[in-house]
Amino acid sequence: MNLAIKDIRHGLFRFVLTCFGLGLLMTVVLAMIGIYNGLVADALAVVKAPAADVWVIEAGTQGPFAEASSIPADTRDAVARMPGVAEAGAITYQTMEATHAGRTLRLYVIGFEPGRPGGPQRIAEGRGLGTSHFELMADRKTGLVPGDTIRLGRDRFTVVGLVEDAMNSGGDPAVYVTLADAMALQTALDPAAARVQSARGDGGLRPPTVAAVIARLEPGAGVALLTATVRQWKHLSALSQVEQEQLLLASVVDRARRQIGLFLSILLTVSAVVIALIIYTMTMEKLKQIATLKLIGAPDRTIVGLIVQQALILGISGLGIGLVLILLVKDNFPRRVVLEPFNALVLTGIILVVCLAASGLGVRAALKVDPATALGG
């Protein structure tokens, strides 16, 4: 006869309500974990998109994601000629605002050379960029669909394809345009004074610049060797893909990550206290019944089993409800919520430990209770 389950069934409504409340709390915890993961994944998405091995950037900077990096566009040719390099592409990044269907969109404009590294890995819908001007591929989150047109700078671009999960660390969705269009956009956005200068004729003296050049290596070529070679050049520096990712996490999203991380630990602490309190109160309410059980001769193991089983059932049900709820609502968040099975596993571990620790408190009180308290007469 399982006393724990009999007791739960006796007060089923209340128990279910408690589980549901705990489930909501677990939903918030899981959402926080998902937001945290999403933030990291989003930030890395833009770095991972071009599937590069090496990033060539302006010397003395941390690369285009941390600060402004500007190198001559013809660096690409020099990099492409280096030994071990399979292919290289120049790339630019800029954030701009545009209006579409009466909405203001903040867009992360990525310029790349079609046919060279820098473009998206996968096109979800439509086609890639052709050779003609003023075409773009947009992230699905922009709300644009193939065939739409949108004004960027002085020109109207046509959406030809859609991509997914492309955005900057601020969550602005990306659009891909050709490098030529991106560089034209850049000049259009230059301060008026600069435009006046270039109109006078000295514009030709300033070579066109890009944010970075990315290179993919031939199989077997050493990343370290290439970055070392590039660094010898006066105005250039190089980062491996791994360094670029670490830099991004350490500099750009570090504070947001720590903020959410701290909040997550507070949430976990609150959950632990709430679970402990619920379980402790559940036991305290049963002290008289526990005394009766002792009186009729129940061994400690029966009493410990009653408390621990109920605590575990509560914790696991709460967690289960939380998981179901978060899976139902996670796509409605404005930013990506990413949950890995590993996260659910770790949270399960934490909840189990908290439940056991909390039932430890209850068990202590239950074992101390004098069977005589059951008598009351």
Add this chain to the structure above:
Amino acid sequence: MTPDDILVDVKGVAKHYGTGETRVDALRSVDLRVHAGEVIALLGPSGSGKTTLLNVIGCILAPTAGRVELDGDAVFDGKWLRSDLRRLRLDKIGFIFQAHNLLPFLTAEENVSVVLDLAGWPATQGRARARELLDYLEVGHRAKVKPALLSGGEAQRVAIARALANRPRIILADEPTAALDSGRAQLVMDLLRKLATEQKACIIAVTHDEKIFDRFDRLIHLRDGRLVEA
């Protein structure tokens, strides 16, 4: 009667609650010997220490002084209370409480069979025994009902069934018939008597019910924490 027949042997037991100003001497010096097959009544005015004596015999309260032996086992030797009393209670002692103390989350039948479950009986046998006892006490039709829905008398009869379930040899009852009409009170007394004879058990019952005095082998009065046999 041989010494083997002595189920309860209480010698010079004293028990006081509190100290100093608030000290209450519930038992002063109690000597009591109960043999197998005996049904005895414990009488006395309210506050005379009847419940206290039952609790000492039932190993729920440690006496302050004296000696307690149950079925030849010393449970209190004047200083130390034996520590593994839980199993002893399960096997040898059946309690019928003044307040019925049924577990609210179990049905009447389960409240009885839980004792057998704890004692290691197979579930089906435990259920059958529970039904048999409940039927005998005329509460069989309420077997599937939780205690909250039982009347006081029904709950008391379920509690009696629980006390008898494991065929204990020492049955301690605190006013077992208080919530019963006289017909059922007689029935319970018959059952206890039958049990005492068949299983060589002894019964110590606190009672105020004069109508059943004739059902006891001995009437024992408690006065000022001492026993006076009538």
